[in-house]
Amino acid sequence: MKFMVTSRGDDVSNTLQQRIKRYLLDFGLSYDDEKPEMVITVGGDGTLLQAFHDYSDRLEDTAFVGIHTGHLGFYADWVPDEVEKLVIHIAKTPYQIVEYPLLEVVIRQEGMANSERHLALNECTIKSIGGSLVSTIDIKGEPFEVFRGDGLCVSTPSGSTAYNKALGGAILHPSLASIQIAEMASINNRVYRTVGSPLVLPQHHTCLLKPLNDVDIQVTVDHYTLEHRRIKSLQCRVAEEKVRFARFRPFPFWKRVRESFIRE
Template sequence: MRFAITSKGDAVSNTLMLKMKTYLQDFELIYDEDRPDIVVSVGGDGTLLYAFHRYKSRLDKTAFIGVHTGHLGFYADWVPEEIEKLVIAIAKTPYQTIEYPLLEVIIRYIDGGKETRYLALNECTVKSVEGTLVMDVEIKGQPFETFRGDGLCISTPSGSTAYNKALGGAILHPSLPAIQIAEMASINNRVFRTIGSPLVLPDHHTCLLKPVNDVDYQITIDHLTLLHKDVKSIQCRVAKEKIRFARFRPFPFWKRVRDSFISG
């Protein structure tokens, strides 16, 4: 089996990474950063997001494992004290994989140039570089509303506990093939009106955002912030690809939610 390890970069994470690399090689696993069967992320959720984007072209061939060296993460289910146990599990135990849905974002441009496609594990956010964001929102090919406000957040179920939750969005179980649209400080008065509630779209529905004004947009894909000019439309839907996590033991989602937001 081939493996790779990504680290948050701090001293604790780097030490664990080197220790795991040595242990796994002692078990005659092959370290291969280009074609890994398993990628171990050592750090936090941000480290796993980095690993996902690094290996997004191999999602059907690579499974991910998270080790958290800081606060409890939603993608990291192992702690440093369990490194030896995890190494033995990887080397000796056939693992199960679970799949989480991803968000596909396609940005098209006014000049008809080449469209840009992104995959997000957590979310995509759209904001205007200057002033209020004004976007026509279409759902499944039908006009839904004209949004005015600070921005829009389109999230995956596994990303629903991140920025989406801070915006008042619902927490979705990651087994649901869906995306969620949450508003950022929408303008609602006698003249302008938005739905004002998060929307959950199934995997056969597409959300299309069409700019009303000729402005530049700040678009984030997970932790990546991008500036886009001459945007014609932003299309969001559940991606055909999925991310796979290697599981060696149960890791209940609702327990993670409870431990992260309720339990001390």
């Protein structure tokens, strides 16, 4: 099997990265950072998020597994003391593939014929650069509301515990093929009115955002910031592609939620 190991860049993560690489090479596996079948990340959720984008063109052929060297992560579920155990699993044990849905974002700019397509593992946000964002929201081709406020966040189920949760969005199990729309400080009065609650859309529903006011727009896709002077529309839906995680043991989602947000 071909593998690669990526690190967050700190001393602890770099040391573990080299140990894992050496161990797996000793087991006869091949190191290949161009077309790996498995990507092992050492660091945290941000490290795995970066690896996902680095290999987003190989999602059907690449599985991810994460080791966290900081706080407990939602994607990185192994700890440094378990490195030897994980290496033996990778080298000797058949593993289960768990697939989670992704968010497809299509951006169309004013005056440009071609559109941009992005994949998000966590979320996409749209904000104005100075002033409020005013945008129509169409769902499944039908007008739903006109939003006015700081911005909007569209998240995946696996990303629902990130920025979405901070905005008051629901926590969704990552196996659900859906996307969630959460508002950022919406303006609600006698003139402007939104539903005021997060919206969960199923796989076959598309959300289309069309900014109405003459402002510069900033779009983020996970940890990447994309600045656009004028956006004609931003389309979000569940992507056809999925992210694949290698599982060697049970990794209960609700246990992770409890340990991350409730357990002292």
